[in-house]
Amino acid sequence: MKKKVLACVVLFSLPLLLASLLAGCDGTQKEPGSKELKKVTVILDWTPNTNHTGVYAAQKLGYYQEQGLAVEILQPGEGGATQLIAAGQGDFGFSYQEEITIARTKGIPVKALAAVIQHNTSGFASPAEKNIKNPRDFEGKKYGGWGSPAEEAMLKALMKQEQADFGKVEMINIGAADYFTSVRRDVDFAWIFMGWTGIEAELKGLPINFVFLKDYHDALNFYTPVLIANEETISGNPQLVQSFMRATVKGYRYCIENPRAAGEILLESVPELNRDLVLESQEYLAREYQSDAPVWGEMSEIRWKKYAEWMYDQGLIDQPLEPGKAFTNEFLTGV
DSSP states (O other), rough: OSSOOOOOTTTTTOOHHHHHHTTTTTOEEEEESOOOOEEEEEEEESOGGGGGHHHHHHHHTTTHHTTEEEEEEEEOOOOOOOHHTTTOOSEEEEEEEEHHHHHHTOOOOEEEEEESSSSEEEEEEGGGGOOOOOOOTTTTTTEEEOOHHEEEEEEHHHHHHHOOOOOGGGOOOOOOOHHHHHHHHHEEEEEEEEEIIIHHHHHHTTEEEEEEETOOOGGGGGOOEEEEHHHHHHHHHHHHHHHHHHHHHHHHHHHHHHHHHHHHHHHHSTTTHHHHHHHHHHHHHHSSSTTTSSTTTTTOOOHHHHHHHHHHTTSSSSSSOOOTTTTTOOTTTTT
């Protein structure tokens, strides 16, 4: 959850192992005494966490089965969910607005169907004792990231806005290293999600300062994560997409209305997760999934446009985006 596949991802490499795992995903299966169910795969963007609880709830509570679907939830391979969905090696997946923006400007046929969380809850976090309270304080500090050009662009933009010198930040690639170990031993701050690692810090009794991206530029209130599908699936089998989304919307509504019970479903499905973290994170996200949107999942064209323009200005994409090709709200209506 805290590490995001951003602008530098290679959008075409497909792990053969996962390709073979997902082969045959157009098949059906039959429950005893029931109609045949259409087998559908959902590929996560990261290891299972509370961003994903809506699909686990829809699976556990029978919402997918009501729609004639047998849903299998899979973790991504090294290539990532977007690449697999683009190549037709999965039906639905979790991705991010920036990744879909890059894909669409390269002609890759993926499209966002819903915003899992209505507002960007990510930002730059640091232990409180390091006294990093705004982008000016990044000067003279070590940033721990995963080597994406988008990280550098984000830091440069925020620091420029605050008249700070990005050249005084030391960039260190920490990969998927644990945030808490890294900020204690190797770096001063890193990019995390408040709803997961931020909650974990609270549970550990470790005060942090948090610089929300959306507080510094309205273009940075981008959607992360989003649910996606291949454009061919959307145009060629809209009934499948409608059935999947009808159940998924119901799953996230359940999470909003019953956060603790939803957390228990996730824990039952993924028992290795930290129980206290899941339940506290679920309470936090119950307020964030839909937030001030009219319905869960709804996306704004202006927000897609603003972030794409920001990415273009930063050199993260080489041509402007047509927002209508990147997302659709059509499967959120009448649910």
